[in-house]
Amino acid sequence: MRLSIPIAVAVLTRVASSHGRTDQVDVAIVGAGLSGLSAAKELSAVGKTILVLEARDRVGGRILDVKLPNGGVVETGAAFIGPSQDRVLALAAELQLETFPTYNSGENVLWQDGERVTYPTEGPAGNIPPISESSLMQLAEAQARLNAMAQEIDVNAPWNHPQAVELDSTTFDSWLDGATPLEEARFLFDVATTSIFSAEPRELSLLYVVAYIASAGNSTTPGTLERLTSTAGGAQERRIKGGMQQLAVKLAERLGKKRIALNAPVRRVERRGDSYQVTADGITIKARHVVIAMSPPLAARIVYRPQLPAQRDQLTQRLPMGSIGKAIAIYNQPFWRADGLTGQAVSDSGVVRSAFDISPEDGSYGALMGFIEADQMRKLDDKSEQEIQLRVTNDFVNYFGTNASNPIGWVIQRWDNEEFSRGGPVAFGPPGVLTQYAPALTRPFERIHFAGTESAPYWTGYLDGAIRSGERVAKEILDAF
Amino acid sequence: MRLSIPIAVAVLTRVASSHGRTDQVDVAIVGAGLSGLSAAKELSAVGKTILVLEARDRVGGRILDVKLPNGGVVETGAAFIGPSQDRVLALAAELQLETFPTYNSGENVLWQDGERVTYPTEGPAGNIPPISESSLMQLAEAQARLNAMAQEIDVNAPWNHPQAVELDSTTFDSWLDGATPLEEARFLFDVATTSIFSAEPRELSLLYVVAYIASAGNSTTPGTLERLTSTAGGAQERRIKGGMQQLAVKLAERLGKKRIALNAPVRRVERRGDSYQVTADGITIKARHVVIAMSPPLAARIVYRPQLPAQRDQLTQRLPMGSIGKAIAIYNQPFWRADGLTGQAVSDSGVVRSAFDISPEDGSYGALMGFIEADQMRKLDDKSEQEIQLRVTNDFVNYFGTNASNPIGWVIQRWDNEEFSRGGPVAFGPPGVLTQYAPALTRPFERIHFAGTESAPYWTGYLDGAIRSGERVAKEILDAF
Numbered sequence: 001m002r003l004s005i006p007i008a009v010a011v012l013t014r015v016a017s018s019h020g021r022t023d024q025v026d027v028a029i030v031g032a033g034l035s036g037l038s039a040a041k042e043l044s045a046v047g048k049t050i051l052v053l054e055a056r057d058r059v060g061g062r063i064l065d066v067k068l069p070n071g072g073v074v075e076t077g078a079a080f081i082g083p084s085q086d087r088v089l090a091l092a093a094e095l096q097l098e099t100f101p102t103y104n105s106g107e108n109v110l111w112q113d114g115e116r117v118t119y120p121t122e123g124p125a126g127n128i129p130p131i132s133e134s135s136l137m138q139l140a141e142a143q144a145r146l147n148a149m150a151q152e153i154d155v156n157a158p159w160n161h162p163q164a165v166e167l168d169s170t171t172f173d174s175w176l177d178g179a180t181p182l183e184e185a186r187f188l189f190d191v192a193t194t195s196i197f198s199a200e201p202r203e204l205s206l207l208y209v210v211a212y213i214a215s216a217g218n219s220t221t222p223g224t225l226e227r228l229t230s231t232a233g234g235a236q237e238r239r240i241k242g243g244m245q246q247l248a249v250k251l252a253e254r255l256g257k258k259r260i261a262l263n264a265p266v267r268r269v270e271r272r273g274d275s276y277q278v279t280a281d282g283i284t285i286k287a288r289h290v291v292i293a294m295s296p297p298l299a300a301r302i303v304y305r306p307q308l309p310a311q312r313d314q315l316t317q318r319l320p321m322g323s324i325g326k327a328i329a330i331y332n333q334p335f336w337r338a339d340g341l342t343g344q345a346v347s348d349s350g351v352v353r354s355a356f357d358i359s360p361e362d363g364s365y366g367a368l369m370g371f372i373e374a375d376q377m378r379k380l381d382d383k384s385e386q387e388i389q390l391r392v393t394n395d396f397v398n399y400f401g402t403n404a405s406n407p408i409g410w411v412i413q414r415w416d417n418e419e420f421s422r423g424g425p426v427a428f429g430p431p432g433v434l435t436q437y438a439p440a441l442t443r444p445f446e447r448i449h450f451a452g453t454e455s456a457p458y459w460t461g462y463l464d465g466a467i468r469s470g471e472r473v474a475k476e477i478l479d480a481f
Numbered sequence: 482m483r484l485s486i487p488i489a490v491a492v493l494t495r496v497a498s499s500h501g502r503t504d505q506v507d508v509a510i511v512g513a514g515l516s517g518l519s520a521a522k523e524l525s526a527v528g529k530t531i532l533v534l535e536a537r538d539r540v541g542g543r544i545l546d547v548k549l550p551n552g553g554v555v556e557t558g559a560a561f562i563g564p565s566q567d568r569v570l571a572l573a574a575e576l577q578l579e580t581f582p583t584y585n586s587g588e589n590v591l592w593q594d595g596e597r598v599t600y601p602t603e604g605p606a607g608n609i610p611p612i613s614e615s616s617l618m619q620l621a622e623a624q625a626r627l628n629a630m631a632q633e634i635d636v637n638a639p640w641n642h643p644q645a646v647e648l649d650s651t652t653f654d655s656w657l658d659g660a661t662p663l664e665e666a667r668f669l670f671d672v673a674t675t676s677i678f679s680a681e682p683r684e685l686s687l688l689y690v691v692a693y694i695a696s697a698g699n700s701t702t703p704g705t706l707e708r709l710t711s712t713a714g715g716a717q718e719r720r721i722k723g724g725m726q727q728l729a730v731k732l733a734e735r736l737g738k739k740r741i742a743l744n745a746p747v748r749r750v751e752r753r754g755d756s757y758q759v760t761a762d763g764i765t766i767k768a769r770h771v772v773i774a775m776s777p778p779l780a781a782r783i784v785y786r787p788q789l790p791a792q793r794d795q796l797t798q799r800l801p802m803g804s805i806g807k808a809i810a811i812y813n814q815p816f817w818r819a820d821g822l823t824g825q826a827v828s829d830s831g832v833v834r835s836a837f838d839i840s841p842e843d844g845s846y847g848a849l850m851g852f853i854e855a856d857q858m859r860k861l862d863d864k865s866e867q868e869i870q871l872r873v874t875n876d877f878v879n880y881f882g883t884n885a886s887n888p889i890g891w892v893i894q895r896w897d898n899e900e901f902s903r904g905g906p907v908a909f910g911p912p913g914v915l916t917q918y919a920p921a922l923t924r925p926f927e928r929i930h931f932a933g934t935e936s937a938p939y940w941t942g943y944l945d946g947a948i949r950s951g952e953r954v955a956k957e958i959l960d961a962f
Contacts, residue, residue, distance in 0.1 A: 202649060
């Protein structure tokens, strides 16, 4: 049984498609993800006329909630928020959305060499995976080294780090070969890496990883690896009652349907005198400024006239989207809770290497979410949804027991197949990109401005970063008016 | 004085634009580079109806000759051919184009630490750069190791190498750190790398480099690094009288103007029943099969319906074009020849790190070509042509003496700024790409087929590979009919 009816279709009837317009606006915003909507919010607040052009039939971009037949909602895209993510927490408050803690009581599962062990999330030995002491020491030391390097990073200019070129010349994999030779330490880093980036350590520049860690904070709270990987105290700490996509849906409702055109994939941005003509399927608009609120690889697929500078174009060739799917199994009960488990698992095998409990706050039914990432996702590229369900079920039974074998429903979301995402959660940096191209993430070209979570100094790759990037371009534009 | 009037405009009046057609053909071919034209040649030879849709106002893709006011021609793109490049040599012969050896008599220049030394290209010490014996040993040993690894590669499936994942997990830079710690050995590898790939060692997967070396041969001649870097006996051995672009222009003339639509950038490829509708600016055509004869990053900018599989789409996000410019200084005489110099230089500083004599065979005037590559090209991204000329002049004076200070003309070609190339000479592999995505370089999707030099098993990145890829897709299509 497949239950993935996008909730957006229901919620967004009020934000109807608005094709046929030929208006002139102050700012055309390409993309109704959280970065585009945040720019729209800031600009309309001060009276600028705007139009958001969105390729999909819904707002939210990489946030997508799905409504279940039982009335519940599960997040198939962005699902968590956490401390130091000031902008997204402020937006949730402003939109009167309530947050609640991700379920985190009891023990986590570690699946290693075909065996399951559990360990507490709290208490004196809280959150310490049961691996050998030498591996733990290595893990802690590598983590400390990464955090120390991250502290040396200027999040607004990671390329200015004194060893930037050196760090950008090696893969994270090569660094881990040296830092974590013990297999148990290494495997935990591998799982952390794929969970954060949906890319393998071999695909990532060491500098990019360090800069990403540095970005996991705010101007008063330095970023740390723990903040990226943790539930309590970290990026997975909290959830939003009723689902994440409300952030986008409610923002869109406030903007009003006249300001958002759905089903309008933008194909061309062309300068015409003092304006830009923005051509989407079914709609053309003129605007004084244009905001490209998209991931770099998808932004590359628009035709720009005049063409963009080489640095910007080649940047968009060099930051690929991670490979990610989410498999969500629905159960009548969150049965693992009764067994003293958090629903969180870390594994060295299977298609799901990390899992979370994303049941509703009241626990009225159970939802286990398994990340399918990087190599694991790519191996399943041509597999049917049924086969993926079988494999994930096998993993969930290993991690949470035989009660996991009979879900009452599934939601499988494969972001790599989404035409207007083509991967997720973030467009990441292979070696050599950050030092040579990163300024083009934010540098405007004429009156074309670039947003998107990839361009944020804090919480790059997260909703918080998306909002920050939208606010930054809004400011850029207002400064120019 | 700027002399870069594209020769194509003059030559191609006979291959006129053919907008307005709505025909149905057996095969629509996207791209009139050598891969697309070769596919067209094979398919029309057996009576298939075809149309080649080309975005530019000329054929040739990454081959572009420029006519000089003195009647001569210089290559601003692909310029050389060499032994084991059977397919391009056969095409030149078939088109009755004569080849001649690249000027290689006398001594090469090595510019290092601000000093010039020269060394002979022939004789017992031929082609051995005058660096310390220990550096030479290190250089030779590293080269031997790379060649040995290349011999273990199956060019049709580099990902099957027993250490494929390991080799694909590290940058070429990290490998060189271990293999060539001596500065002199390292700098020569750096120059070779940027000359071959227009990318820095830090941007490249070690597996990709080894596979590229393996590809520099044919089914009876194993690829070696020397064949990539050498003039005599290597990829720079020979030139074509009258210019390289004739390969494409003459192929196009044979096909006839009805089979090529210029100024027709393809925007959409959509399945309509048993056919595909191919929509370019100003022209729409229906075809049973479609050939995408483009580099992967540019192929990504077409809208496909149904959309392409994740493996193919994500491949196109992961192979970026190198960063390359060519600065060609024209002189009344090839003055360096009288000084006993080949016109070839290798340098550890300046914007030009490698240079060639591309004067005409009769030496009736002089043409020095300097490659501007990778970091050097990117640094000049926002610089004027005048400033580039000044810097290149400075380099040429260092390498070839004060006679170089007063060229009578310049041709500066910046491939990164070419809308329909956006870099060159090849879309290269960062770490982790070859092992996970390379099969998608050649695997057709339905009746959409993928050509382009990047997809060739031999001479990837060269004209020879482009032709091989065109012949391969033609065979794929004929097998399917």
